[in-house]
Amino acid sequence: GAVVSQHPSRVICKSGTSVKIECRSLDFQATTMFWYRQFPKQSLMLMATSNEGSKATYEQGVEKDKFLINHASLTLSTLTVTSAHPEDSSFYICSATQAGESGELFFGEGSRLTVL
Amino acid sequence: GEDVEQSLFLSVREGDSSVINCTYTDSSSTYLYWYKQEPGAGLQLLTYIFSNMDMKQDQRLTVLLNKKDKHLSLRIADTQTGDSAIYFCAESTQGSSYKLIFGSGTRLLVRP
Numbered sequence: 001g002a003v004v005s006q007h008p009s010r011v012i013c014k015s016g017t018s019v020k021i022e023c024r025s026l027d028f029q030a031t032t033m034f035w036y037r038q039f040p041k042q043s044l045m046l047m048a049t050s051n052e053g054s055k056a057t058y059e060q061g062v063e064k065d066k067f068l069i070n071h072a073s074l075t076l077s078t079l080t081v082t083s084a085h086p087e088d089s090s091f092y093i094c095s096a097t098q099a100g101e102s103g104e105l106f107f108g109e110g111s112r113l114t115v116l
Numbered sequence: 117g118e119d120v121e122q123s124l125f126l127s128v129r130e131g132d133s134s135v136i137n138c139t140y141t142d143s144s145s146t147y148l149y150w151y152k153q154e155p156g157a158g159l160q161l162l163t164y165i166f167s168n169m170d171m172k173q174d175q176r177l178t179v180l181l182n183k184k185d186k187h188l189s190l191r192i193a194d195t196q197t198g199d200s201a202i203y204f205c206a207e208s209t210q211g212s213s214y215k216l217i218f219g220s221g222t223r224l225l226v227r228p
Contacts, residue, residue: 006158034215043204044159044218093158095216105216107151109158 003027004096006108013084014116021079021111023094029074030096034105035067038091050077084115120207120219127225134192136222138205141186145207148181149216150190153202162190162203192224200226 003026013019023033032051036044048069050056056069066088068080077096081088093110119141128134140148146167151159165172165179165188172179178191188205202223206216 036218043220046215046217049215095159105149105161107159107161110156112156 004030004094004106004108006092006094006111008111009109010112010114012114012116015085016083018080018082019084019113021081021092021094021113023077023079023096023108025075025096025098025106028096028098028106030077030098031074033071033077033094033096035069035077035079036093036095038093038110040091044093047079081113084113086115089113089115120205120217122203122205122219122222124220125223125225127227128195129227130195130197132195134190134195134199134224134226136190136192136203136205136224138188138190138219139186140188140205140207140217140219142207142217143183143186147208148179148188149206149208150177150179150188151204151206151218153204153221155201159204195224195226197226197228200224 005024007022035047037047038044046059047062048056048058050069050071052071052074058064071077091110091112095105095107122138147164149164150162152162153159163174163177165181170181176193180189202221204218204221206218
């Protein structure tokens with residue numbers, strides 16, 4: 001099946017620094033990618049929808065300037081957590097859909113961010 | 117708004133059947149999904165059902181959909197210790213088959 005890869009899988013950073021997480025569709029073109037955040041022992045919360053070549057659509061309550069999303073190509077979307085703070089520590093998961101397909105999302109393995 | 121609810125925990129004995137339940141609110145959902153998450157890992161799609169179906173079977177998995185009551189269930193036959201994980205149901209949101217709203221997840225513990 002289709003594969004979505006995230007990098008890095010784990011990252012530890014100091015408070016105040018910025019961290020970039022990549023989401024790649026390895027064997028298909030992803031017109032739309034989604035970014036989710038998961039707190040420990042909780043569900044996934046949709047943060048934003050990213051369409052290739054256009055600005056991301058953020059969910060209510062998600063700070064656009066804090067979580068910068070770029071979807072510059074059909075195989076890559078990036079999430080940058082700017083000026084990270086300990087409360088940004090979380091598990092970030094992306095998902096992607098194949099162009100022209102319906103009914104299935106492919107999820108990345110997730111990236112665990114720890115902000116010290 | 118959309119909301120998806122699940123019970124938090126289920127414990128079964130190995131070899132028994134497991135039934136995980138889910139209720140949702142968006143009657144316009146096109147697809148409903150079941151995902152599995154093992155510790156520290158991403159999500160694995162187990163199965164999904166189109167909203168005009170009421171049942172789907174895939175090997176040990178059976179999905180039942182009661183659209184009138186907005187109730188979805190996942191039955192795992194002959195549950196194995198490797199099935200221990202968190203199971204999330206999710207509904208697609210109005211206007212998009214791909215934008216999902218997830219339930220809180222049900223932690224399934226399979227006892228030997």
